[in-house]
Amino acid sequence: MTWALDHIGDIMFRAGQHAWLAGLPLVLGLVIALPLGWLAARRPRLRALLLTTTGLLYTIPSLALFILLPPLLGTKILDPVNVIVAMTVYTVALLTRTVADGLFSVDGSTQQAAIAMGYGSFARFRAVDLPLAVPVIAAGLRVAAVSNVSIVSVSSLIGISQLGYFLTDGYARSFPTEVWVGIVACLLLALVFDLVIQVVSRVLTPWTRTVAA
């Protein structure tokens, strides 16, 4: 406890880095997964291809991705961009299916009604399907957020600064307190992400809090 208090400045700084490395990919990944999920939901022939491909991406070990990306992107091994890109890949891998599922979850008669009222396909996506898919997408985002927070810590093995540093450093120095501080800090950060996503989802879906008649 005293160790944590003595190093609070360092912990907060690395927590900030960690939040950035895990959070920015969450947003980027969502932006990419939305059109992909939409395609997967609308085009039966593309669906299997998209969902299998994106699903496979998630099986690439993170360390391999952190090491493979620099030559592909022309970045230095220590460049945090590698982590951002890798985490975005994982987020897309998780969210494409979620977005497709969310769009599928929209009631058929609601969609038929929207079509019959003369919504074009993009307008319908924006005004009807997407808002109704928010609860499902938010659930997927929560999983992706926790997954990102945990995977980002691996990047300390290639020397990227974030909370994972306390795990590798504590292990190297055989100093369990530091390892525990790293674990707890990661947990708290994941909780914060979870909370933010839940709050935003609630604000976006006032209709889900009504009591059925």
Add this chain to the structure above:
Amino acid sequence: MIRFEGVTKRYADASGTESGDGSVAVDDLTLEAPTGKITVLVGPSGCGKTTTLRMVNRMITPTSGTISIDGRDTASLDVAELRRGIGYVIQHAGLFPHRTVLDNVTTVPRLLGTDKRTARSRAMELIERVGLDPAMARRYPAQLSGGQQQRVGVARALAADPPVMLMDEPFSAVDPVVREQLQNEFLRLQSDLGKTILFVTHDIDEAVKLGDQVAVLRVGGVLAQLDSPATLLADPVDDFVAGFVGRDRGYRALSFAAAPELSLADEPTVSLGASADDVRAVGTPWVLCVGDAGEPLGWVRAAAVESEVTRTVLHRGGTVASTTGSLRALLDAALSSPSGRGVVADADGRLVGTIRAAEVIPAIEARRDAAASPTSAEEATAR
């Protein structure tokens, strides 16, 4: 007017082509739904009703044939514009769960560019017009009963005041009592609005009740008969239609025959609170009790009155026919009356007199004889 001309819809078979022997959902349909009238499409499940309806707003493209609205081929119109000019109501209402009732109703006007305030004030009018409490406007669909959701569905379809309405089993998913209310209010609304309506149902009773004309389809999407409800019941073209319109059709057809002026018997009456002696003084086993405004309340069995006539001793099994009603209602009043004397009231609900079944039957026979002679084949309708 909506006009189908040789419209066929063949769904793709397993090989994915529409040309092979894919299943035919609608087969060479030629039909006119006249302006301002309700045309009902009725038939067993899978006979192509929904397909027919959805070809009008091009949610389904016909394999061949043309559909025109007021002479304009729908295929030549902009599809979004076409759809915004057609109200569409479906079985489970299909309301947008994420929008309030008010915002559901303003959907099409907003798509058409009406400003928010105008759209909302018109929507409020419509919400009241379809029989909803204005306080419901701020609720979400999940907070409404099935019947209320269906009313919102109708209000939403009417919001942009489209000349044409397509309704696909709109009242099928609600319980019978609510369904009857919705049907009656729908007819009242239509008598004000005079929309051109294509209405789909699998329920022949609903078809006969709501339709100005009824089109019976058989499986395979073939039009079996297109006629007025009265003609459909009186003269089904074949065994399929006869079987489909069902039993009791001789009796049900009387719904479409206006009650003729028959001489009614004067009926002695008592009021609530009349003593047992008063009731027995009438001298018949069953005595009719009326309210202050002369409205029939129910029959009283003279022997059952202990001290005075109270509401609890009233027999309520008898129906009341109206002088402006149908022959069916008149006959039913006589048949359902415990005294055998059918109660007849005027349009304001005041007792006029009673009539026996044996006196109604000659009127029914006279009507049939008149219909059989070619000079007076005109049919009186009760609606």
